[in-house]
Amino acid sequence: MADTQLIGIDPLVCGRPVTSSDRGRLPDVRGGDLADVGSAPRLMALAALRELRDHADGVPVPQEVFDRAAELFEEAVLGGESPEDYADRVSYATGLTAAAVAQSVRDLVDELRELSETTAAELPGTGFGAGFATRWVPRGRVFAAVMASNHPTPNVTWAQALFHGYSVAVKPGSRDPFTPLRLTRALLAAGLPAHRLAFLPASHQTGEFLLKEADRGIVYGGDSAVRRWQGDESVAVRGPGRTKALLDAEPDEPTVAHLALAASFDGGTRCTNLSAVLTTRPVHDVADALARRLAALPSVPVTTAGATLLVADRERAARIRHQVDELRAAPGVTDHSAGHDPEATAVVVELGDGSQLLRPLVLSVDRVDHPAVGTELPFPFVVVAPWTPADGVAPLRGSLALNLLTEDEGLVDAAVREPSVRKVTRGAVLPWTAVPGIPHDDNYTQFLLEPKGVVAAAS
Secondary structure, eight states: OOOOOOEEEOOEETTEEOOOSOEEEEEOTTSSEEEEEEOOOHHHHHHHHHHHHHHOOOOOOOHHHHHHHHHHHHHOOBTTBOHHHHHHHHHHHHOOOHHHHHHHHHHHHHHHHTHHHHHHHHSOOOBOSTTEEEEEEESOSEEEEEOOSSOSGGGHHHHHHHHTTOEEEEEOOSSOOHHHHHHHHHHHHTTOOGGGEEEOOOOHHHHHHHHHHSSEEEEEOSHHHHHHHTTOTTEEEEOOOOEEEEEOSOOOHHHHHHHHHHHHGGGGTSTTSEEEEEESSOHHHHHHHHHHHHTTSOOOOTTSTTOOSOEEOHHHHHHHHHHHHHHHTSTTEEEOSTTTOGGGGTSEEEOTTSOEEEOOEEEEESSTTOTTTTOOOSSSEEEEEEOOGGGTTGGGOSBSSEEEEOOOHHHHHHHHHOTTBOOEEESSOOTTOOOTTSOSSSOHHHHHEEEEEEEOOOO
8 A cells, every 4th residue: 555645736727726626536556545636627627718718829939948848847846846756656646667757758858859840840841932931820729638648748749739829728637647737837937928828637528628619639548539539620639559560571589579669668558559460470479479578577566677567556457457358258369478477367466565567468369350459458468460461451550650570562652551550660660769750640730730821022
């Protein structure tokens, strides 16, 4: 059972803390509660949106503000919270390891500092001769962000909206209010005008209200969120990644190590973590090799040096175990982890600090269109399935990232042209590898901005 002081969290509207009487507890993965969170009811959210809109002017925020905010986020005491306190709270709330949280801080800080560079890389040139130019301007004034809790780094998406001139309302994920609150405090301390930002812990229904009322927004969630918002051009949808690899090469040790890292990095919580391997090689051999490699990962608490795997509170772990049991019992499924990792038989391992660790799991299936292919779980979970050239690109559809380990140039070209494949990597390249200008899922800058012609009389 955790022995920690309960942390109080309330909405922060245009720089002002607003105490809410609608309160709930945020569980600690070790047992008990970690925080007492005040939730913004709909009327408070409406008032916050009106205040944001009343002061919204669409003027971009200078890069210098984000440079300073990045420094403060990484190093400063903000709202009485040290960087070390922040990292521990995120680990104990989400189950992410200390190493994963530290990496996410580095990634978030880097992306804040690269906002100008990212913008330049994602927009075409704007000059068309004397007197003719294009200006890229916000597509609206108010932006709503409905965040998830699987990883801190996606919070840069609402910071990017601020950078381009939006006023922003942020609904944090239920397990990680700490990252958006700390980033809010860092931005305000760095000089962001207070009337540009509201931090609003809230219910799912209030999050939907924010998205409906804002001019533009982004939502993170599962298949239900995708179904609800896909097709709404004002909302960017970030759902399950369903990242796949096509293995059309020998599963030698370096290749298996690459696939295992793609599946297990950050505890398997990224939307770009590998969840399916389709292969021309013997399916059971590939699955066994991958299961053997993942079995070596240690079962230790999240703040322990060398920790890799996600932990969960007892209730969440029970739900995941039930999902796994149903998958294992499905026709055509073989469990390969149990033979290499005795702890994987139970999937959930109880640690000495009260948390529940999720062991890696590798399954194989007997056909490429098996329903298990495409299943996503929030820990290192991979389904290996047979694939032949005759199957073509169809089984690769619906992939946020697709790692191609093949020399078939025709297949590579077909995968790049497939609309439902959002990003392609070739060879031993991790699915999330990118530089400014490489889209994660479409061109996000052009989602936020629109081109406007400006024609002036030649001097």
